Amino acid sequence: MSFEPKILGIACNWCTYTGADLAGTTRLQYPQNLRVVRVMCSSRINPSFIFRAFQLGADGVLVGGCHPGDCHYNTGNLYARRRLAVTKKILEFSGMEPGRFRVEWISASEGNKFAEVVTEFTAQIKALGPQTKFKIQPESTLEKI
């Protein structure tokens, strides 16, 4: 069986999630590996979410937000941009493949872009293979919970 990655998508309610909706209503095809979580703003994303997702077995994390300047809350994604840039550098220096984490700005009208990004990102994760570095091993106590 070929490797089907698990990808966590964290999407902002106002742009990327609506963009995903548009991709759906326009019947665009994109891989089903993405599990989308909706948050109210990309600045809602605590960097620990990303570390935790990798620990709990995500092979990739895709964060979607409004284009800078288009944030529903005016400045949310500008804070998120700085914060997630640091997250990326930390993942990189700890030895994680930098390609497993990606931030994209996708607006509500960019259904096409959403489908493209997801297709491209899934292919990229497939090429990288399963993520084993951060994943908690089965003998760990966490599995029992």
Add this chain to the structure above:
Amino acid sequence: MSINFKQIEDKLKTEARKMLEEGKVSLVLAYRKGYDENHPLPYVAKCDSDVDHIVFNEFCTANMARYLVRYPRGTKIAIAVKAADSRAVIQLIQEDKVKRADLIILGLPVYGMKNFKTGELIDSKTTCGFYNPVLYDILLGEEVHGQPVVSPYDVLADYEAMDKEARFAFWKKEFDRCIRCYACRKACPMCYCDPCFIDQNKPKWGEKSPESSGNLMYHLTRFHHLAGRCIDCGECSRACPVDIPLYLFHKKVAKECEEMFGQQAGMSIDDKPALVNFRVDDSDKILA
């Protein structure tokens, strides 16, 4: 030429006694003798008879800014700071944890500080590359000039050149030794959250027992929380009982923050910490 620690100690005592007698401050944060000369301890002098216990020598590496946040707001405090510690004080003022008006900062311009565990010099390795305090009211001693200026990021070169598999193996080996005593958190002047994220049960961010997964979560998140705030005093790695080189990761994050946001932590009380600030013209390239 080397630093005359005895002279600085005398000046520190004189100033401390004067301020406590005049009632200008209610506390003086400085150092006292530990079980021997080479192991000084952090010390809080509360009255003028306490001042006799104050010492200062090349092993006084502890960052006294750690203790500022323990006292109620409005407490008048005099604090003895070295270069990195003064940046910690500035950072705490930026974050509104202490008020500038409540502090009297006694600057200690020193070099040649030594790690009390190993006795090696710490100047080039775990400090920020400054010798003179950035902010002070009273400077005890002469300003240091003519010391070699070293970039604090030089020690990173070997680790940046590593292949990512090797780097992961390196950090995994280091973090797996962690016994989760939280000494790094206790020693850090910037770690004042109550409760710390790792002590929370709802949500439970990571394992609390000393095993790989929880250690990784704890350390990576702590590096993130200190991004743009770490002032590179190196206390975390000196406090560590199993000698994990935490300062390397902190330095790397500080370096990236400086490159991306063009601002060093704790250099001016008018700055805002990098991650609670933004510029509209921040480049999207930082995310690449």
